[in-house]
Amino acid sequence: MGTKIDRRLFLKASLTAGGALLVSVAVPGSSRAMSASLGHGTMADGGFQPNAFIKIAKDGKVTIVIGQSEMGQGVLTSLAMIVAEELEADWSKVSYESGPPDKAFINPLIGSQVTGGSTSVRAFFMPLRKAGATVREMLVSAAAQGWGVAPETCKAGNSMVTHAASGRSAGYGELLDAAAKITLSTEPKLKDPKEFKLIGKSVKRLDTPEKVNGTAEFGIDVNRPGMLFGSVQRAPVPRGTVKSVDDAPAKAVKGVVAVVNLGYGVGVVAQNYFAARKGRQALKIVWDEGSNATVSSEAILASYKDAAAKESGKAAKSVGNVATARSGAAKTVEAEYFAPFLAHATMEPMNCTADVRADGADVWCGTQSQLVVQGSVAKALGLAPEKVGVHTMLLGGGFGRRVGVDYVMDAVMLSKAAGKPVKVVWTREDDTQNDFFRPATFNKLSAGLGADGKPVFWHHKIVNGSIMGELAPAVFGFPFPADQMDDSSYEGAHNLPYSIPNFQVDWIRKDTGIPLGFWRSVGSSHTAFSVECFLDELAAAAGKDPLEYRLSLLDPKSRFAGVLKLAAEKAGWSTKPAAGVGRGIAVAESFGSYVAQVAEVSVGKDGSVKVNRVVCAVDCGQTVNPDTIEAQMEGGIIYGLTAALYGEITVKNGRIQQGNFNNYKMLRMGETPKIEVHILPSSEPHGGVGEPGTPPIAPAVVNAIFAATGKRIRSLPIRAADITG
Amino acid sequence: MIYISCPEIVLQEVRIVAKITVNKKTYETDADPSTPVLWIIRDEFGLTGTKFGCGIAQCGSCTIHIDGEPRRACITTLASVAGKEITTIEGISTASDHPLQKAWIENDVPQCGYCQSGQIMAAAGLLAKKKDPTDADIDAAMNGIICRCGTYNRIRAAIKQAAMQGGK
Known part of the structure; x- marks a missing residue:
């Protein structure tokens, strides 16, 4: 799906009816002709499309038009920061607007105007930098021409162009008429990241004021x-x-x-x-x-178990020879894991x-x-x-x-x-019962250990329905054949980072009639649970510390090892936890980011679980707004913890059994653990941040429960009876 | 049908008109007196800062103050608020400068923001009673308000900050 971003950049400027300068920037997005629906920016032929818009008013105020949707992840601010950085705009006067549907806003990583897959910064970082830089060069040229000086002798900053030698300066708003006549550069000079004033700094979100006084419009x-x-x-x-x-x-x-x-x-x-x-x-x-009138959760689970036992499915990944290795293993560990259907439960129905x-x-x-x-x-x-x-x-x-x-x-x-x-x-009940649910997933895992305790083979069978099989024809309008592989069913499982010589992940697709959809972190929302808990089981079987065991199977220079070590260090992994407290660790890569979490959990005699503290280390590559990254990790952890402790949608006679927050429970203030987020400094390309905080928390908590009690939870949500029983 | 006997509700022909006070302004409505006041505030008076989340007082997105007390607008009937003083998020400050609002901005609390009106109204109710709330006080006052984005720790920090600045 990903479309490579070409180096070429096209841009056309025009003055709006109100006299404001409106600039559309074209980057390669698809082969289709650029949309003319916005009435400007039309290119001579197809192949390039605008994907960002800058408006500069006559008073110099800059408005960034954002085609991505703001759903809490801070995209209005992060994307505006990227443009403003290169534009050298006065941040205190920058505002945002939500853009219309337009091919101009097509997400180059997805191929449609979609906000999802934690892609916004990844997809638009370079296009928006170029958008800002091109306009900056245009404004500088306009000023330089007016003053009869070389553009190189002028400098842009704070929404002004200055010529130090002559002491002259002009605000961006004053330069619009001249700027509109400038021939635009197709290869603007981007700023040296060392000179970034906004990108990489924690900046207050632009949308907070309206969200604290009731004026924000949902x-x-x-x-x-x-x-x-x-x-x-x-x-x-x-x-x-x-x-x-x-x-x-x-x-x-x-x-x-x-x-x-x-x-x-x-x-x-x-x-x-x-x-x-x-x-x-x-x-x-x-x-x-x-035909769904007879569907029930019990029958789905039974049929999934049966399929895992009898069917071989299709290989999502196969390395070495699992069957041969199985016969030679010193010790074999087997387990079955289950994760239920989940509803999204957005606060706004x-x-x-x-x-x-x-x-x-x-x-x-x-x-x-x-x-x-x-x-x-x-x-x-x-x-x-x-x-x-x-x-x-x-x-x-x-x-x-x-x-x-x-x-x-x-x-x-x-x-x-x-x-x-x-x-x-919709009522809350409408919303809960007519969702596109996170697929219920059954996992049959087996692994063999060698004499040194390290895994010699790993075999993972995953049984669930296909999200793309559901959404491709119904929502996105393209076919998805029954025999097509769907990464979203097993992502996070087939690309395990651990060094295991014989490795196989099989997918058995079993649709149930229950509608399926993308739920924050998608496949990784359940695969991180099954693989990171099962790996913990292997560590226990090998008699090794869970952190040391993981590190022994990873390249020490890998980003997985980096976040594991950082989370462990900050959590004080090497120290003994307080009496009655268990500590668990888990790591997962999703959407291009690497996240490790350590959970500290107390378990009551009645099996009640209290998560006291979560230490999170994230390597999401370069950063745009670090405070937003922290906020997304915090939010991702609460979202995943809610699911781990409470989340379960069940079906009886085709009817969804949960309807409102009284029987589809949410984590509340009093149950919220202390959360510490540590960002690993990195010069790698950007990773996503909206979703990657979610996958590791369920396995970290389950592994902590094992550390505290010796009880292994293999079915979510975590139930007291599974701990006391 | 007789709905209620109350000085604020007078029979005009076949219409029953209720007068209610929201943010110190008096509004009139002839809506069905059993209508949850949430929908009256939002759809008739245009004060949309108060949100619908569950309809059964489970999430607190609709928290308003009735005579100074945090209440759930989704289960509060129009008839029951006649003669009472309602305050919504739009009414807790004139220039978005309530100490809680400032602390919310300072801590960058909101993500999607949908629940935050309810959070702030619940917190304002708490600070009106306890100038220096403990963590347990905060839990008790705030546990009824769900935030699906998971901003709870920032909410807690913002309440403490507002309290330190003498916020009510």
Whole structure:
């Protein structure tokens, strides 16, 4: 999927109607012709697209238009920092805007305008530096021409160009007219990283002020003139459909203006949200529950176990000869690990506001995939994509959930039926039960130890459903054949860093009918648990310290070893933990970053687990905003710890058994451990930070429980009964 | 149907109009008196800083003050707030300069930010009662407010910082 970023860079500047300078920068993104939807920046032929926009107002204020979605990961600030650094903009006057859906904003690592895979900084670091640098050179040239001096004798800084020799200076805002006439450099000179003033420094987020006074606008906060409110009753079973509906009782509810049979559910449109909900409660619907009506968690687990025992699956990786090594091993260790379905549970439930008209449509929502939303809405309404406006609002959490378009379609179809703007807000129960879940995954692991205790073979069978098999045809619009390998099912397992001469990972794809999706850190959310806990079992079988055992299997210069050593040192691994406290360690690479965590855990006699402290070491390569990296590690740890301690979605008769925070529990303030984050200084290319904090925490905690109690947890979430039993 | 007998609610033809005070401003609404006040504040009065998260008082994103006490707007009916004084996130300071707001910025607390109105309202309720809260006080006051981004440790640090600066 990755598209190599070419060295060439194209840029075109134009003055907006308001007199502001608007610059679009083109980098190679795809072979398609560049979008003309923004009305500027058109290139002569295809192959290059703009992916960042800079606006400079006449008063010198710089606005960075960001095509990536802000869902808490700090991307509005981080990406703006990158542009501002090279632009030499006065940071105190920089602001941001969310961009429209446009090919200009295509994420070069993904190939669509998608915020996901912890890619934003990785994908846009160089393009945005070039964007900033080109505009800086343009402004310097404009000033130099005006003064009749050589550009090399001028300097940009703080949104001003100065010519020291003559003592002249001009603010960026004053240079716009002249700058627009400058022939642009295609190879701007980038700053020496040693001169960075913003990049690599902890900078306060730009979006905090609005998030502490109630003015931040999330999707749920949208208000349009004449807007109505909608609520949709979906089938009790995933993919069930409406057989018949008696809508008379709903229509009798005061305020209800329309009841719409959507096929997959029934929507009620009303003058206010409470009436829509009351109307929805009054609906009498007969469902065709379809083939998923008999699905249950017990049956899924039983069938997965059976498959792991009987089927060989397809090799995701095979090195050496596991079968031969098995027969020669001095000692063999076997174990089965299970990780359940999980819901995303973003704090802001799914919602969307749509205004569908005869000649076009607009939708306002939090989304991680603007072009998919635009294309899907256009297709559903029979409109050209450019007739569909997508207004990206702040996301009250994404975690992979807002890649889909299901919640967008609710509002679109209800607005179409009502002929007015409609805002649809899901209930928490709607949100939990109609998610695209993290795949439930069964693991059958076996390994053999040699006389020195080191593994001579490792065989890992992974049984789960395919996320891409679910989303590729349904959301992204391309086929995903049943026999195609899906990395997201086994990533983190097939690329184990440890030195093991005979190594095999097999994937057995078993779809269950339960919808699957990307859940923060995707495959690594469960593979880190199974492989890092099983490795701990091998260390115990070999009678070795878990840290020393890991290091003995790693290249000492590797980034895995680097973060392990740093986390262990900061956690005081070599010291004895306090009485009753167990310490566990785990490491994982995901999205180009390496994270090790040490967890300190107390276990009560009743099997209750209290995580007291987590020490996290991260090597994510070069940094942009270190405080944001720390925040993402903290958040990733809490997200993963919530899942480890509580997270479980179960199914009975096709029905998701959990609905709200009373039975799908979240970690709260009082249960939050002390968290220390240490960033390993690195000159490696950027890694992601949104997701990599999540994978190591479950195995670190489970390994700590083993250290404290001698009990090995092999099924999540961690249950007291598995510790006391 | 008789909903309620109360001086603030008067019968006008068939409409029942309630007068409620939010951030020291009086609003009128003829909404169904059993409507959770959350939706009235958000959809009728346009004060969208108060968020919907669960609808059953499990997450605290909708925390407001009713007569100075932190309450969950999602389970508080319109009828029950007649004559009472409501404060929302938009009303705790005039220039976003409440010590908690400043401490939130100083500690870069929010990530997605969705729950933070509720967090700040709960914290403001705590500081109004305890000028120097202990960790246990903070746990007790804040445990009802879920943050899915996991900003809890920064929230704790920000509350302590605001308390040190005499914040209420």
